[in-house]
Structures are given as structure tokens and as C-alpha cells.
Amino acid sequence: MTLVIDGHPFAYEMENLCRLFFPHGGIRTVREESGDGDQIYTGAERRADGILLSVRARLGASERGRKKLLPAGTEDRELERCMAVELWGMLADLSGVRPAWGVVTGVRPLKLFGRIARKRGEAGAAAYFREKLLVSPEKAELARMTWRNQRSLLAQARPDGFSLYVSIPFCPTRCAYCSFVSSSVEKAARLIPGYVELLCREIRRTGEITGGLGLKLQSVYFGGGTPTVLSADQLAEVIRTVRQSFDFTFCREFTVEAGRPDTVTIAKLAAMRVGGVTRISINPQTLNDDVLREIGRRHTTAQTLSAFALARRHGFGNINMDLIAGLPKDTPESFRNTIAGVTALSPESITVHTLALKRAARLNREGGSPGPQGAEAAGEMIAFADGALQERGYRPYYLYRQSRMLGNQENTGWAKPGFENLYNVFIMEECQSILACGAGAVTKLRDPGSDRIERIFNFKYPYEYISRFAEMMNRKDRVTEFYGTAGG
Numbered sequence: 001m002t003l004v005i006d007g008h009p010f011a012y013e014m015e016n017l018c019r020l021f022f023p024h025g026g027i028r029t030v031r032e033e034s035g036d037g038d039q040i041y042t043g044a045e046r047r048a049d050g051i052l053l054s055v056r057a058r059l060g061a062s063e064r065g066r067k068k069l070l071p072a073g074t075e076d077r078e079l080e081r082c083m084a085v086e087l088w089g090m091l092a093d094l095s096g097v098r099p100a101w102g103v104v105t106g107v108r109p110l111k112l113f114g115r116i117a118r119k120r121g122e123a124g125a126a127a128y129f130r131e132k133l134l135v136s137p138e139k140a141e142l143a144r145m146t147w148r149n150q151r152s153l154l155a156q157a158r159p160d161g162f163s164l165y166v167s168i169p170f171c172p173t174r175c176a177y178c179s180f181v182s183s184s185v186e187k188a189a190r191l192i193p194g195y196v197e198l199l200c201r202e203i204r205r206t207g208e209i210t211g212g213l214g215l216k217l218q219s220v221y222f223g224g225g226t227p228t229v230l231s232a233d234q235l236a237e238v239i240r241t242v243r244q245s246f247d248f249t250f251c252r253e254f255t256v257e258a259g260r261p262d263t264v265t266i267a268k269l270a271a272m273r274v275g276g277v278t279r280i281s282i283n284p285q286t287l288n289d290d291v292l293r294e295i296g297r298r299h300t301t302a303q304t305l306s307a308f309a310l311a312r313r314h315g316f317g318n319i320n321m322d323l324i325a326g327l328p329k330d331t332p333e334s335f336r337n338t339i340a341g342v343t344a345l346s347p348e349s350i351t352v353h354t355l356a357l358k359r360a361a362r363l364n365r366e367g368g369s370p371g372p373q374g375a376e377a378a379g380e381m382i383a384f385a386d387g388a389l390q391e392r393g394y395r396p397y398y399l400y401r402q403s404r405m406l407g408n409q410e411n412t413g414w415a416k417p418g419f420e421n422l423y424n425v426f427i428m429e430e431c432q433s434i435l436a437c438g439a440g441a442v443t444k445l446r447d448p449g450s451d452r453i454e455r456i457f458n459f460k461y462p463y464e465y466i467s468r469f470a471e472m473m474n475r476k477d478r479v480t481e482f483y484g485t486a487g488g
């Protein structure tokens with residue numbers, strides 16, 4: 001399909017909006033209309049009486065169009081919103097689909113909500129979401145609740161604080177929906193010892209830099225990948241290195257993703273307890289074994305339940321569980337069973353994701369897309385989860401969206417009061433620096449005196465990380481330079 005951008009600079013936003021309605025086809029952006037094929041036109045014409053916005057679509061045999069005249073002095077941001085609203089309205093009429101997040105296409109809707117709430121108050125921001133951005137009442141309310149719950153967490157971000165992210169980009173097998181750089185252990189096992197050694201060097205160097213700058217560590221997060229794919233000794237070594245390299249006086253939490261239940265052992269749980277890990281995440285994704293098989297996760301529901309019980313027996317009083325709505329072969333009924341089974345365990349937090357059909361994922365490459373029925377089912381699952389988790393005392397505290405999410409839904413972190421994870425909020429709302437170590441990790445520096453953000457990228461794949469380690473370590477000097485110029 002062709003998207004025409006005529007007389008305005010909002011190509012990116014218009015393309016994203018089109019993708020909400022046509023998630024599976026390619027979109028080619030051009031500057032001029034042509035006579036053939038499916039085409040969507042968006043134009044802004046500056047005239048003596050104002051700015052005329054026009055949108056029209058020619059899709060197969062259907063044609064539709066809208067126009068709106070705005071005052072001459074309309075600011076670009078408002079112009080963009082109005083054009084998005086017109087385009088969304090036209091495509092919703094044509095397709096009969098009404099994406100629940102309206103014209104909000106960004107990955108951080110809460111940042112936008114917060115910006116509006118600072119001017120109009122919380123109720124005003126919710127009304128703006130509904131009326132000006134066409135967000136459904138349910139999603140506007142979810143945004144309002146999440147924003148309310150995360151405000152006290154955001155307030156804990158110190159101007160001189162930072163979080164540490166440690167990447168272990170290895171997994172037992174590769175999930176069908178995965179688009180991360182994670183390598184399956186079968187293929188990459190021989191790299192792990194060398195990787196751990198260099199990772200510890202990078203952690204020590206990062207500790208020297210942050211210590212020299214007087215930065216205060218507030219949270220630690222081991223992700224990946226599956227950090228518990230490491231042996232108990234390797235895991236203990238990385239945790240010990242973190243402990244020795246940073247001052248923990250201001251650190252409130254230490255999370256390790258023990259993502260795959262089949263990687264959880266007594267020895268690893270003990271290593272984490274001894275190392276002062278305060279929160280782990282055991283991620284079933286679903287409690288339906290057929291679905292687990294379909295998505296290539298080589299574990300069973302029974303293993304999830306026993307890993308959870310084992311972690312509880314070893315003193316872990318703060319456990320998160322991740323779920324995914326919209327997985328292939330899953331149904332609303334089986335998803336409801338998953339929610340019932342997981343909430344019966346009463347983990348302190350539950351993160352409900354919506355399946356995102358990333359280009360690099362096997363599921364997408366092999367044409368396993370669940371299609372429109374799958375999108376509808378995902379919407380039903382998410383709506384059910386939102387209600388069921390609230391009934392059981394969980395509150396939403398962070399929320400984000402990704403491109404190509406099934407049914408244009410969202411990912412929401414739910415927690416019992418007092419068990420919200422600071423790291424998740426800090427990274428999502430970009431309110432403090434994240435120093436990141438390991439392959440695929442991205443350090444994100446945030447100037448405490450302004451909104452300036454700078455990223456430092458580590459090499460993506462473990463083999464590159466190992467072979468070009470010295471080069472990557474040199475990039476770390478940028479942290480000191482950044483803070484040298486920070487402050488406004």
C-alpha cells in the first residue's frame with residue numbers, strides 16, 4: 001500500500017497509524033499521489049483562510065475521504081494530532097476496527113499521560129486521552145490508574161541515582177516469538193565461560209566509573225536472555241562481582257530474571273539468596289502445555305509450579321511471573337485458566353504482555369500470525385486479565401507498548417502494593433540513567449538537569465562482545481564525559 005505525505009512533516013506518525021489498521025502489509029511512503037493500487041493520502045494545504053487537512057483512502061473498491069479546516073496559526077503538534085484523528089476516523093470507518101489506544105502509537109503512553117496531567121490534572125489527562133486522542137474509556141482508565149500508582153515510584157529516582165542492568169543473552173531454547181539477540185545454549189554454550197569473565201570485567205569498570213562520579217546505585221536488574229541459564233557458580237560470581245563493585249547503601253532492589261522455570265535449581269536459588277537478590281521472575285507465559293510446546297519453550301506447567309514452590313521454600317518473598325496474551329494455540333478460555341492458576345500461587349507481581357509479532361521472530365517468519373481472530377482474542381484476554389488482577393488486589397504500575405502488538409494492546413506490570421519494581425518504572429519512564437553491561441546491553445544516560453538522553457551501545461552478540469571487548473570498553477569513557485557536561 002502507498003501512503004502519500006503531502007505538505008506536512010508527519011510521515012512517521014501517519015505511517016504508524018496506518019500500521020494499526022494494516023499490521024501485515026508493507027507501507028511505502030511517497031510524496032505524490034498516483035493513479036493505481038491501494039493508496040492513503042494525507043495532505044496539509046496552507047491557504048488564506050487557514051490550514052486545510054485532507055485525508056482520503058482508496059482501498060480496493062472502497063473510497064473514503066475527510067477534510068478539516070484549522071486556524072492559520074495552529075501549532076505543529078496540534079496539526080499532527082488533528083491529522084491523526086482524521087486519518088484514524090476514516091480508517092476506522094472503512095475497516096470497522098477501532099484500535100483501543102486511538103491515535104496514541106508511541107511505546108510510552110504513560111510519559112504522554114504524565115505530560116498532559118501536569119497541565120490538566122489526572123482527570124483532565126484521562127479526558128484528553130478519551131476525547132482528543134480517541135483512547136477507549138478502558139485504556140484511558142488503565143493509563144490513569146497506572147500513572148497514579150507509579151508517581152510515588154518516580155519520586156524515588158534520585159538526581160544522582162542510577163540503575164544497573166546486566167545482560168545474560170543466553171536461553172535454553174529460542175521461543176518462537178523471540179526477537180532478542182539471545183542465543184540458545186545448545187549453540188553458544190562454549191562462549192559462556194569467556195563471556196562471564198569479560199562481563200565481570202565490564203561490571204568492575206562500570207563500578208569504578210560510577211564510584212568516581214559519586215553516582216548512587218538504586219536498583220539492579222539481571223535480564224537477558226535467561227540469567228539462570230548460567231551455572232550456580234557462574235551466577236554467584238557475577239552477583240559477587242556486582243556486590244563488590246558498587247556501594248549498595250541506596251540500592252532498594254536486586255532482581256534476577258529466572259525466566260525459564262526449567263533453569264531454576266536449589267543451588268542457583270541459594271547463590272541468589274546469598275548474593276542478596278531480593279526479587280526473581282519466574283515466567284510461565286502460559287500454563288497450557290500445548291501452547292508451551294507450540295512456542296518452543298522446553299518446559300511444562302508442572303515445572304513452573306515446582307520452580308515457584310522451590311523459590312518460596314528458599315525464602316523468596318518477592319516473585320514476579322510473566323504471561324503473554326495471544327500466543328498461538330491459546331484461547332480466551334485457556335488464558336483464563338492460566339490467570340486462575342497463576343493468581344492461585346499469589347506471586348507478588350504479574351506482568352501481562354501482549355504477543356508482538358516482531359519481524360525477526362520465528363513465529364512471524366514462518367507465517368504463524370494469528371490474524372484478525374487472534375487480535376480479537378488477545379483483546380478479550382487482556383480485558384479479562386485487567387479485571388481479574390484488580391479483583392485479586394494487584395495494581396497496574398508500569399505500562400508500555402511495542403510495535404506489531406496483537407490487537408494493538410499493551411504490556412502492563414501489576415503488583416501487590418509495596419512490591420512494585422523500581423527498575424521497570426525507571427527504564428520505561430526514562431527518569432534516570434541505566435548503566436548496562438553485557439552483550440546487547442544499552443547504557444542510557446539521562447542528564448539530571450534536563451531531558452537530554454544519550455545511549456551507548458554494547459556489541460549485540462556474545463561472539464562480538466568477546467572479540468571486540470577492548471573497543472567496547474573504550475566507549476565507557478563516554479559516561480564520564482556525559483556527566484562532565486550534564487546539568488542543563
Ligand code: SF4
Nearest residue numbers: 171174175178182225
Ligand atoms: S526466554 Fe525471552 S529472551 Fe529467551 S528465547 Fe524466550 S523470549 Fe527470547
